[in-house]
Amino acid sequence: MCDYSLASVLSRPAVVADHLVTTSFSNSSTRGFASVADLQTAVCLHPGTEIVFDKEPQYRKLLWRRTAASRVARFRKIDREIATTHHDALEFADGRIVLLTQLLPGQHATVLQLPSVFDNASGSETSAGHTVTETPAL
Secondary structure, three states: OOOOOHHHOOOEEOOOOEEEEEEEEOOOOOOEEEEEOOEEEEOOOOOOEEEEEEOOOOEOOOOOEOOOOOOOOEEEOOOOOOOOOOOEEEEEEOOOOEEHHHEEOOOOOEEEEEEOOOOOOEEEEOOOOEEEOOOOOO
């Protein structure tokens, strides 16, 4: 549910209407989501979870700061066949996939909806050069 790099961080699953913030965790070398009420606990999303950011989300791509084309995103797991890479990502309306570790810290988002069914054994597709976990239509 959460990226492998968050294994040493206390975590909990997301719920609808959760108010999240992008943050770095003290026991990890990565970034992810936490509740605005508890910045020490990672909030883990299932593939297919939809979130909306308060403002257009910003992220780093190489050395440059970028702004996503939409405030709404769907959570994905990418590149699962590569054990030692980050898997947690967001897919935006234009098809762009951004790793959570690339998001700038301090950005606020709200969980809009969770996937109706979560199935670890579901198929996968390739998108933007990444293997994306397929999720049922919402």
